[in-house]
Amino acid sequence: DSGVTQTPKHLITATGQRVTLRCSPRSGDLSVYWYQQSLDQGLQFLIQYYNGEERAKGNILERFSAQQFPDLHSELNLSSLELGDSALYFCASSVVGGGANEQFFGPGTRLTVL
């Protein structure tokens, strides 16, 4: 158990819908990262927040947005869902936001878009 929690564990929805994935980082970690893992691709970095501020952005679609709240939990919002958005979405956390340091991954949310 990494100490990072994600809810829900599974999510099944239809095309065109909107969903929210939630992540709570390890106690003491200020930085949160979101990754997408599809069957045919590796882990793709989406976005990083550090202490409430956006720190880095990857290939995150405009239909996706995220935020980190004052209590440091984070939410990833996915809208106008398409079949290709079906994937495992991982949240990770680390103590600091800069300099390479170990990230701890949550168990993931499996999103299925029908």
Place this chain on the structure above:
Amino acid sequence: GQNIDQPTEMTATEGAIVQINCTYQTSGFNGLFWYQQHAGEAPTFLSYNVLDGLEEKGRFSSFLSRSKGYSYLLLKELQMKDSASYLCAVSPQTGANNLFFGTGTRLTVIP
């Protein structure tokens, strides 16, 4: 741009040694990580290299050559539970800590 290459699959025998190679080309370099991921589970951290050379941690060792853009993960005394995907990742950006991952190497350990 960023590019990381790893073999897609490898098979090795229980008790043996296996080396998983990784080559990378990234716009920046702030360290290289190896993660282990069992199917359907979260990646777990194995090792980190930022300077050239070998880092040893129990049965696992990782090597880095920055001038060659090359790393390898060495697993000794293979056990059945080592069957998993091994992900090579580079931290390309200073001031942030996002990771760029390769597609991973699926290792199967056979008796």
